[in-house]
Amino acid sequence: MSEQTSLQTPSTKTNGQEILRIEGLTKLFGGLKAVNNFSLSLNKGDLNGLIGPNGAGKTTVFNMITGVYVPTAGSIRFNGQEIAGLEPHKINQMGIARTFQNIRLFSNLTVLDNVRIAYHPHAGYSLTDAIFHNARYKENERILTERAQEFLAVFNLQDRQDEIAKNLPYGEQRRLEIARALAAEPKLLLLDEPAAGMNPAETVALMDLIHFIRERFDLTILLIEHQMRVVMGICEYITVMDFGEVIARGTPAEIQANPRVVEAYLGPGSAALSEKFRRKRTL
Ligand SMILES: Nc1ncnc2c1ncn2[C@@H]1O[C@H](COP(=O)(O)OP(=O)(O)OP(=O)(O)O)[C@@H](O)[C@H]1O
Numbered sequence: 001m002s003e004q005t006s007l008q009t010p011s012t013k014t015n016g017q018e019i020l021r022i023e024g025l026t027k028l029f030g031g032l033k034a035v036n037n038f039s040l041s042l043n044k045g046d047l048n049g050l051i052g053p054n055g056a057g058k059t060t061v062f063n064m065i066t067g068v069y070v071p072t073a074g075s076i077r078f079n080g081q082e083i084a085g086l087e088p089h090k091i092n093q094m095g096i097a098r099t100f101q102n103i104r105l106f107s108n109l110t111v112l113d114n115v116r117i118a119y120h121p122h123a124g125y126s127l128t129d130a131i132f133h134n135a136r137y138k139e140n141e142r143i144l145t146e147r148a149q150e151f152l153a154v155f156n157l158q159d160r161q162d163e164i165a166k167n168l169p170y171g172e173q174r175r176l177e178i179a180r181a182l183a184a185e186p187k188l189l190l191l192d193e194p195a196a197g198m199n200p201a202e203t204v205a206l207m208d209l210i211h212f213i214r215e216r217f218d219l220t221i222l223l224i225e226h227q228m229r230v231v232m233g234i235c236e237y238i239t240v241m242d243f244g245e246v247i248a249r250g251t252p253a254e255i256q257a258n259p260r261v262v263e264a265y266l267g268p269g270s271a272a273l274s275e276k277f278r279r280k281r282t283l
Contacts, residue, residue: 022075
């Protein structure tokens with residue numbers, strides 16, 4: 001496959017069902033092209049990575065998929081439906097959830113309440129029920145608490161339910177944030193630098209967790225991550241951005257061997273240099 005062809009949107013794989021298709025996605029901030037003509041195709045069950053140096057445009061892509069930013073141009077189809085420019089809560093209801101670079105929890109609430117709140121849109125009572133704390137309200141609250149507790153057990157956080165969220169170790173806060181994102185029962189999960197700030201043991205546990213939730217919740221996952229160990233260790237396919245554009249796509253092995261990617265991370269001329277060193281070592 002020529003380089004030009006490989007940088008275009010990968011065509012729908014014949015053995016899978018496409019869940020996300022992005023074409024021509026562009027975002028301008030004043031004169032700055034933060035994202036330019038970005039494309040991506042994900043099939044159900046994919047676990048893909050989106051990488052690139054700082055400022056490459058990765059989070060801006062996530063912000064457009066989740067409705068935080070309205071694209072300047074382009075199309076984002078989720079399960080065949082155009083979602084570009086829809087409100088974030090609408091996109092979330094349709095089945096796309098995310099986590100953030102900086103963990104976002106209700107840090108002064110308990111672990112249980114953090115998940116209960118995430119479940120709340122599913123609570124089946126009206127405002128009047130809530131104001132008067134009637135029987136329907138109480139029954140729904142009981143069910144909500146039970147469901148949240150079951151959910152915490154899946155994430156091995158059941159013993160932490162009464163802890164204040166900000167007092168959890170960092171790795172557990174990240175797990176709680178992912179649990180909150182999944183309470184909305186998404187089909188596509190976007191993880192923005194989930195391993196940032198984690199120690200090596202927490203990072204290994206996170207990699208296991210990502211594999212586990214993909215199976216358990218039947219998810220498709222797109223992951224932004226700077227820790228190459230995580231990206232190369234768990235992603236089956238990777239898209240690389242630099243200066244707002246896709247510069248490479250491929251398997252972890254293909255990406256690691258791609259001179260354009262090496263140059264994007266290490267600067268011009270570095271690919272030739274690293275090839276020279278590689279040859280020397282093999283002589
Ligand atoms: N709201 C905004 N207004 C103006 N410029 C923005 C805005 N958001 C992002 N940018 C700019 O767009 C470019 C892409 O930023 P983005 O955060 O998407 O990069 P990134 O690849 O996620 O970087 P990092 O890995 O450092 O998080 C950067 O130059 C950034 O400064």
